Amino acid sequence: MDMSRLIETPLHRLAHGRTGDKGNRINISVIAYRAEFFPVIREQVTAERVAELFSHRRPTKVERYELPRLGALNFVIDDVLEGGVNDALNLDGHGKTNAFLVLSIPVWVPETILQLREEITA
Amino acid sequence: MGDNAPILVGCGAGFSGDRLDAPEPVVRTLIRSGRPAAIMFETLGERTLALAQLARQQNPENGFEPLLERMLEPVLDACLTYNIRILGNFGAANPHAAARTIHALGRRLGCRKMRIAVVTGDDLIASGAVSALEQEDGAPFPRGEFISANAYVGAAPLVEALVAGADVVVTGRVADPSLALAPFIHHHGWSLDEHRLIASGTLAGHLLECGAQVTGGYFADPGFKNVPDPHMIGFPIVSMEADGRFTVMKAHDTGGLVDRRTVIEQMLYEIHDPARYLTPDITLDVTEVEVAGIAPNQVSVTGAAGHQRPDRLKVTVGYDGGWLGEGEISYAGPNAAERARLAMDVVQRRIGHVGPNVRVRGDIIGVASVFNDDAGAWLDGYFAHSGDVRMRIAVAAPDRRTAERAGEEVLALYTCGPAGGGGVRSAVRRRIATASGYIQRELVKPNVEMMD
Numbered sequence: 001m002d003m004s005r006l007i008e009t010p011l012h013r014l015a016h017g018r019t020g021d022k023g024n025r026i027n028i029s030v031i032a033y034r035a036e037f038f039p040v041i042r043e044q045v046t047a048e049r050v051a052e053l054f055s056h057r058r059p060t061k062v063e064r065y066e067l068p069r070l071g072a073l074n075f076v077i078d079d080v081l082e083g084g085v086n087d088a089l090n091l092d093g094h095g096k097t098n099a100f101l102v103l104s105i106p107v108w109v110p111e112t113i114l115q116l117r118e119e120i121t122a
Numbered sequence: 123m124g125d126n127a128p129i130l131v132g133c134g135a136g137f138s139g140d141r142l143d144a145p146e147p148v149v150r151t152l153i154r155s156g157r158p159a160a161i162m163f164e165t166l167g168e169r170t171l172a173l174a175q176l177a178r179q180q181n182p183e184n185g186f187e188p189l190l191e192r193m194l195e196p197v198l199d200a201c202l203t204y205n206i207r208i209l210g211n212f213g214a215a216n217p218h219a220a221a222r223t224i225h226a227l228g229r230r231l232g233c234r235k236m237r238i239a240v241v242t243g244d245d246l247i248a249s250g251a252v253s254a255l256e257q258e259d260g261a262p263f264p265r266g267e268f269i270s271a272n273a274y275v276g277a278a279p280l281v282e283a284l285v286a287g288a289d290v291v292v293t294g295r296v297a298d299p300s301l302a303l304a305p306f307i308h309h310h311g312w313s314l315d316e317h318r319l320i321a322s323g324t325l326a327g328h329l330l331e332c333g334a335q336v337t338g339g340y341f342a343d344p345g346f347k348n349v350p351d352p353h354m355i356g357f358p359i360v361s362m363e364a365d366g367r368f369t370v371m372k373a374h375d376t377g378g379l380v381d382r383r384t385v386i387e388q389m390l391y392e393i394h395d396p397a398r399y400l401t402p403d404i405t406l407d408v409t410e411v412e413v414a415g416i417a418p419n420q421v422s423v424t425g426a427a428g429h430q431r432p433d434r435l436k437v438t439v440g441y442d443g444g445w446l447g448e449g450e451i452s453y454a455g456p457n458a459a460e461r462a463r464l465a466m467d468v469v470q471r472r473i474g475h476v477g478p479n480v481r482v483r484g485d486i487i488g489v490a491s492v493f494n495d496d497a498g499a500w501l502d503g504y505f506a507h508s509g510d511v512r513m514r515i516a517v518a519a520p521d522r523r524t525a526e527r528a529g530e531e532v533l534a535l536y537t538c539g540p541a542g543g544g545g546v547r548s549a550v551r552r553r554i555a556t557a558s559g560y561i562q563r564e565l566v567k568p569n570v571e572m573m574d
Contacts, residue, residue, distance in 0.1 A: 067396055076395075
């Protein structure tokens with residue numbers, strides 16, 4: 001157990017991701033930049049939190065799949081596009097921009113783990 | 123066929139509208155490798171086929187990829203000279219006309235004689251099989267005025283075309299990864315029952331099918347994920363071994379990058395349950411896949427698993443989606459967002475509740491738009507600080523006249539709206555709606571026809 005201080009940071013600093021769409025369903029991947037980040041992400045970026053994030057669009061279901069070998073989560077969000085690619089009034093009818101909404105989720109990370117971040121940008 | 127040397131398959135387009143200068147460096151790289159090679163073009167989105175069907179109704183020689191000639195012109199002669207097979211779903215709603223266009227292009231460019239295979243059978247309206255369409259739960263699909271109904275065909279007819287000696291394979295709807303899987307199967311002599319190999323080839327096809335999306339396109343996030351020379355991203359090439367191990371690379375002398383991150387992002391793109399990705403050729407399981415960088419811009423992928431392919435094929439049905447009207451106007455400087463919000467309220471009150479099937483939405487671009495919802499609940503939580511914003515109104519309606527109200531009402535803000543609005547733009551367009559259905563595999567009979 002890492003006993004260092006916890007720091008709040010946007011998920012965006014720890015992970016990257018992409019949205020895919022099929023009809024009125026999107027999937028959003030969340031991929032840890034480093035294996036050390038994955039346990040924090042797995043613990044804190046839950047299906048419930050993602051459902052809450054999209055609550056203004058009333059998704060009917062949020063499913064989370066885990067891919068520990070790839071250090072990744074995959075969220076599948078149903079009926080979130082308010083009509084889907086073909087029927088949406090949204091400028092972004094595909095919902096492609098939404099990966100960055102998920103990446104805005106705040107997470108609490110041990111300071112020693114967050115320091116590993118520097119090695120990515122270096 | 124069946125020798126142990128790897129085959130290279132490159133991607134020349136990941137959607138209709140992709141960069142037209144992308145295929146040439148891919149073909150150059152394939153030639154330089156001296157290996158057996160093929161290039162695939164994926165240009166058929168969910169709605170594209172219905173639009174193509176409408177174009178064909180207007181003119182029987184239309185209805186295939188509108189950019190087909192411009193897409194192939196830079197590479198056709200080189201591909202024929204070096205026996206690089208071309209596979210593309212650019213036939214859309216009219217693969218025969220696409221094939222005639224390619225023949226004419228070849229004559230114009232002075233290319234050698236070529237054999238073009240036309241794969242049909244995906245069009246369920248033409249074949250009459252549309253009456254057997256099912257919903258996901260097996261219940262009959264609701265009847266309607268369909269513009270198009272096309273089944274996702276697998277790799278088998280494409281392999282048949284390659285066996286018959288096709289230089290170019292033109293298809294309509296086919297599962298995107300099958301465009302790459304077919305040359306893998308043909309070259310290595312794989313059997314469709316070898317689940318692990320078919321899974322591996324399908325995963326490689328999935329990584330290739332969106333073009334630059336695996337080589338640094340749709341990836342850059344400055345300071346976090348930097349991409350070299352993003353103005354000239356190289357499109358991907360997969361080198362496939364006989365045992366199903368493969369390496370993802372990109373065209374030489376181009377920008378972009380291939381690394382573990384770009385490959386994993388694309389691997390999960392449009393995947394739902396990662397243990398059960400359904401394609402006509404295999405049920406793909408990527409949960410045990412290993413992705414490893416082995417050299418700059420070379421990533422090895424192993425461990426794809428496959429299970430029995432589904433008994434039913436997926437079908438995309440296209441129908442009339444009514445009309446979408448949009449209008450936009452800018453506000454900048456002091457109190458800009460509040461003036462934009464007032465403009466939005468004015469237009470929404472004027473358009474009001476026009477009809478039962480009409481929906482109206484307002485956004486303030488620069489404050490909240492793409493994350494916003496139709497009811498504006500998200501926007502309500504935001505306050506105005508931004509000094510350069512754009513108010514947008516969208517109206518979806520069954521008829522053109524109502525949809526046009528969006529642009530008309532925004533235009534009238536010039537004299538009747540809040541102070542200082544400028545830069546009105548408006549647009550109205552017909553929309554295609556799509557839905558997914560299913561059909562028993564044996565009711566779809568792909569046909570391969572050689573056109574010399």
